[in-house]
Amino acid sequence: MSQLELRDIRKTYAGAHDETLKGINIDISSGEFLTLVGPSGCGKSTLMNSIAGLETITGGSIVVNGKDISAMEPKDRDIAMVFQSYALYPTMSVRENIAFGLKIRGMPKEEIRQEVERVADLLQISPLLDKKPSRLSGGQQQRVAMGRALARRPKIYLFDEPLSNLDAKLRVEMRTEIKKLHQRLKTTIVYVTHDQIEAMTLADRIAVLKGGELQQLGTPKEVYDTPENLFVASFMGSPSMSFIGVTVERSEAGLSVTVEGNDGRELVLPAPEYLESWVGKRVVLGIRPEHISQPDEQKRDNGMVTEGRFTVEVTEPTGPDVLAVIRLNDIDVQCRLDAEHPVEWGEEAELMFDMRKVVFFDPESEKRIRP
Amino acid sequence: MSQLELRDIRKTYAGAHDETLKGINIDISSGEFLTLVGPSGCGKSTLMNSIAGLETITGGSIVVNGKDISAMEPKDRDIAMVFQSYALYPTMSVRENIAFGLKIRGMPKEEIRQEVERVADLLQISPLLDKKPSRLSGGQQQRVAMGRALARRPKIYLFDEPLSNLDAKLRVEMRTEIKKLHQRLKTTIVYVTHDQIEAMTLADRIAVLKGGELQQLGTPKEVYDTPENLFVASFMGSPSMSFIGVTVERSEAGLSVTVEGNDGRELVLPAPEYLESWVGKRVVLGIRPEHISQPDEQKRDNGMVTEGRFTVEVTEPTGPDVLAVIRLNDIDVQCRLDAEHPVEWGEEAELMFDMRKVVFFDPESEKRIRP
Amino acid sequence: MEHIQRRPAEVARASSDLMDGLQRWLPKLVVAPTFILVGIGIYGYMLWTGVLSFTNSSFLPSYDFVGLDQYAKLLESERWLVASWNLAIFGGLFIGICLLFGVVLATFLDQRIRQEGAIRTIYLYPMALSMIVTGTVWRWILNPSLGLEKLMHDWGWTSFSFDWLVESDFAIYTIVMAAVWQASGFVMALFLAGLRGVDSSIIRAARVDGASLPVIYWKILLPSLRPVFFSSVMVLAHIAIKSFDLVMAMTSGGPGYSTDLPAVFMYAHTFTRGQMGLGSASAMLMLGAILALLVPYLYSELREKRHD
Amino acid sequence: GEVEVLHWWAAGGEARAAAALKEMMEEQGHTWKDFAVAGGGGEAAMTVLKTRAVSGNPPAAAQIKGLDIREWAELGFLTNLDSVADAENWDQLIPPMISDVMKYEGEYVAVPVNVHRVNWLWVNPEVMKDAGVEVPTTLDEFFEVADKLKAEGYIPLAHGGQPWQDATVFDAVALAELGPEDYRKAFVEHDMDVINSDKMEEVFAQFAKVMSYVDDDAAGRDWNTATGMVIRGEAAMQIMGDWAKGEFTAAGLTPGEDYLCAPAPGTAGQFTFNVDSFAMFSLTEDEDIKAQKDLARTILEPEFQTLFNQNKGSIPVRTDMDMGEFDICAQASMETFKASADDGGLVPSFSHGLATTSYIQGQIFDVVTNFVNSSNPDPVKTTDQLAAAIQSAM
Amino acid sequence: MTDVVRSGFRPSRIAIYGVLLLACLVYLIPLIVMLITSFKTPMDIRTGNLLSLPADWTVVGWTKAWSEACTGVQCQGVRGFFWNSFKMTVPAVLISTLLGAFNGYVLSKWKFKGSDLMFGMLLFGCFVPFQVVLLPMAATLGKLGLANTTAGLVLVHVIYGVAFTTLFFRNYYVAIPDALVKAARLDGAGFFTIFFRILLPLSTPIFMVSLIWQFTQIWNDFLFGVVFASGDSQPITVALNNLVNTSTGVKEYNVDMAAAMIAALPTLVVYIVAGKYFIRGLTAGSVKG
């Protein structure tokens, strides 16, 4: 239940020639759930370590509830963290691992016991309490690591990819537990993940990092629907958004862009009015798979929806949906089709383009063109 | 382009008291793409190692093109494998890693060079060719490991979770590359993954393992739509299928089952005719998230589709969709809603149940009740 | 009003600063005793020796500086040249052969050998003996009239002759033999440990790639044991430099001074011949040579760590 | 008080003798702290002594000999024994040639224990008889005899290939070839005219010839092993100091009957001496100083001199002793000692550190031992080397 | 990795066993020579050869070496010196190992500016020939009043042993993930708590390596023992040296060999009993660099 401000955090590792964090500014309000995403090596763990006080920052300051804690020892910061690499104490049993932090802080024995059991129940690791970490599977270890953090009631929780090693089913369950936990405790949480769904579903806000720089900070919906730039757009969403170079044209019906299929057939797509100043210029059209689907009655009467026939190059049934690839302007474009109306690869299919949510980018600056 | 038969493969590790593989029978036809899925520790890697000849099997035989190769040395089996742990040669550069197998087989220098470059291009690792593996990120290492296998033209490829460490975007790209590669080369491939989408999209057939036993072998569609048992049903699909205990009833309109919402409101769902013999008995209704959605005009006129109002407990927007949880018969049930018609948690929503694809299980044997 | 409010915070900050300060200094405090001891015990004394090497100290230290005279004398001394050359031969052969034996034995022992534990202990036990004991035993075994040669003659092989110990051109090789006997088992242990530490999936990968067992060891495993090579070389170099005891027990530098090593030379001049200046100069040259060997190692060691 | 005595008499008769000394001291109410460091002819002991001195904690007495005594005294470590010497009248008891060595700037700082004669030839009479030869008195005779012995399948000369043993033989050959006068010039005064002369080349040539009668396995052999070869009749002769007698005695042999002692060939009437001595270090405690002086006195008392020298094979340093209890070799030694002291045939042994500093001694050792062990020894070149070595060490 | 290498009886395996057994023989011969010689009579030694068995087995050599042989004026064998060695070795081993453990901990987990340099300098310390430091060390010990005391000797062994122990521990701890230390710091543990509660319980293998190494090095040391120990506190190596380097009398090789065996016994026992921990400890990380 603490408000956390990161003010221009900079970090250069001793001996490294590049700055790893290049001035990160994030205000996290009390009780907020922030997820941190970004490609491998972008500095997510570094930022987490810096907040916890495990790495000294080389610039900026970390402020909790108005108090600068940048120079404080980690143990005085009252932060709990789940490490990407679990970092379980190998010589201690699961129980001792979870209890260690409580013991050091002088909690009475009986309370510790209760707390450990509560946490173990929550994480479904009660039968493992007396085992050594080395005898646990990766997923079990990860839950113990989480238990160690959850046993405490710190001001702030830091989770560094806490679910990455769980199998799909358990992962969904744990995700739900974390969500419930947050709703109950309302503790401030910073959460690193490389899982799209996790990032989208858990977060109040998402911070997208790249190369030590903050690319975008916003609610999941903002980040997904209105990415600031090409990088964010391509990073969020799986399969990712497809990018097609097009020229903005003006016709009687309004602005439009034209795409050309594999067989040379052209399709004119309606474009939003805010591209007015781009008429005649090249822009990048960003379109997500779910924006290209099989014709749907309900959407058809919208001015921003068009249909066209294209040859499907690849189809991939995923279970609930079928992912298909078509080529537009010589670029592979992903579409998401309904699993109930299967299309074989090589066939032609009637596809509906929903242009209401597509985004456009300036090809030079790679920034999104704002309405 | 080889046909591979696994005949009653058994494997007990020296010193272990349990059998790790308990008689696996799979026929893989020439050019087929088989994916192997199953929870951690179920024996997937063991099976792969056995095929490659790296573990001696304790029972059964491995037959390639009609020839029993069970006793052959790995180097004589003409199989290429990508290891779960990459297993890159730490002292060799990326180039040497990829070239090693070719060199050993006496390919001329110039050809090796070309082949390495071709593979590196394909995997987007050309700039890394002269680096040592220790200087690469996890994802880069994994691609090198793949390159090492792809540089060869073996009878059979074995891939053990080859994409697990790539970020979402690259993963999708690599998946597509593998798919294309397979379409071009038509080499027999056995592929282990824990990624649902990968398993579904790549495979000609999927083999689901659990505890060293084959649970189901079938096309992705078969496995997804008609899982043999509760385990397969729960394992495939993310979020996974929800299982609701219900009693089969007979009414005028035909067979039906009744579910009860959180607030006590009941909804009668139509059930298929093949449950005739189960009337009055308990069965488990397996229903996938995508079978519960917001009302859709197109589907409404089907007899197997019903609607009801339920309170949404949790909502999780994932980008393209919103995952919601409702409670039916005191069980959390996942539904997949359209991102465009958001529902807040705590609200009531009108939901449509598409009973055409739901499955029913015998609660005793946990087997699916077949039509 | 404002400053009154701030006070307690400041006090708290000050006291926590004190604790923090202590925490921050603790690591340095903990290593300090060692570094003081080593600083004096190694570097202080080395400096002192360096100073002495520029004096004409004879019987005990004195401080009449004579510039580089002692070094000049040293380079003219035939005995010093023999000693240095011997160190090169001895060090090179000792380290080389130990590595070879260590690698071969470790490789062989790695092949799922029955009774591996017992064999390992047999290879390792010589390391437990002091060099004095090793020297005494080997001197006895190699002595033509008492040892091996006599044994062979007793067994009827009368033409057998092995008299290296008493041949000034070969005596140094007998020292190599004894030293190898003593240390090669240890190197074997290092390599065996290294081999056991190699990720087994790498070997699997190589087998699938079509490599045969010898190729796997030669091309994959041994190259990846580079750090073990370095550790071994370090330990062996340490032993080589300290093999003073062995030489004294086996040949006392003889026949003549054909098995002299720099350490023996230094010792003789410093302590028995009353030529402390010359002895110090020889010590300095020795240290210089070690430094030349060690610095590249440390450099590569530290550089490698950075890339992990 | 307590006396700590650093010595390298670790075993055998020597140790027994030292034990006797210990007893005598304890009878006088002192404690004896034994500090034995064996090996390498006292090399290890010297190292220990130096470090002990440097640490400011030297023993009361230490076995130091020859010119080293002067060096220690020069550094101010040694104490003045004149009070004991005057009371006991040492100047009268000890020949000046030896007492000089014990003194620094005219004051006694060390006590001599014994006198060894180095230029002895030890002979197994059985072997000689078997080969039909007599004990040689000159080098030429030696070569003749040796040739015959060799022909009979004996090893003519038993020897251990250690630098100091090489030097011991060289010592004897040099004395025989150069005569006492030039020997002194060369090895005590380091007169370059003698060192770098034809005579010296001749010495090396003869030395090489002597060494050619040594067996092939000599390298590294201990001197007493070599003596054992004479005792067992494998070898006929050995050139070694009179400490070799201890080995014969231990084997239960009687001098003059079972084995013979003769002057090394060509050195009859001449005497290369080697004196063991204890240097006395400055101490602080009065009690200990008293004990130290008692020790000095006790060492020179006839009782100890007899006991010790009988065990060690040497002769007493006191010329006034009754030699009746000694064996014939010792008696002969004493006679020659007294006679040569008068006629100038008495020379300090360079090979045992009585003639020159340890540095020059070491340099000579290096040249000599290298000469012995080189595959084609060249007397001319080696003479040059010897000159250069001595020159550089002066 | 042994699991990957398949066993079977091919000719190559016979060759491998052949080489290994031959090597065993070579390694064992000196020990056998020592052992059988120590049970012979001096007569036997002269008439027999290296490997001939004793005509009649006798333990005279052993009893003499243990309690009768002269090592100076005393003729009480090496018995007393045996305990001297223990008195010196045990504290020196423990102290140097503990210091090494702490140093290794700091140099791997609490690096500070210059700590790598310090480590390098420490490593270099392994290579100083000990003869060089005798005199200045003697002077220092004299000034400290530790000359000729067991404490002084222990100090010397600690100084020249700590470089190796530090090297062992540092290389071992480097392989332990930093994240453990980080996690403990977040859990509120301080410098010492982390060491004692987290790292120390993990350190058994490397402690074994360090203890074994130091024990052999210190037990077998002669130079420091002879120089820095006074008369009656000399370690067994010095006694052995005095005993073996007899200057007169017939060499009693059986006594020499028995004394050598006695001197080597503790280290041999340590190697044989703890040898497997040694390999295990090395495997656990100290080799890596």
Ligand SMILES: Nc1ncnc2c1ncn2[C@@H]1O[C@H](COP(=O)(O)OP(=O)(O)OP(=O)(O)O)[C@@H](O)[C@H]1O
């Ligand atoms: N101790 C260190 N010293 C030097 N550079 C480091 C250190 N730790 C990390 N780095 C570098 O800093 C960068 C950021 O690393 P960080 O671990 O924060 O990445 P990340 O975003 O957590 O990646 P991942 O998703 O793979 O966990 C990387 O380039 C990495 O190589």
Ligand SMILES: Nc1ncnc2c1ncn2[C@@H]1O[C@H](COP(=O)(O)OP(=O)(O)OP(=O)(O)O)[C@@H](O)[C@H]1O
């Ligand atoms: N060398 C071995 N010795 C004994 N048991 C082993 C060995 N290797 C694996 N096992 C056991 O065999 C079982 C199957 O292991 P395997 O590696 O095949 O699992 P997996 O299905 O690949 O799991 P994951 O998805 O985690 O990679 C596990 O219970 C494991 O503990």
Ligand SMILES: [Mg+2]
């Ligand atoms: Mg990270």
Ligand SMILES: [Mg+2]
């Ligand atoms: Mg696996």
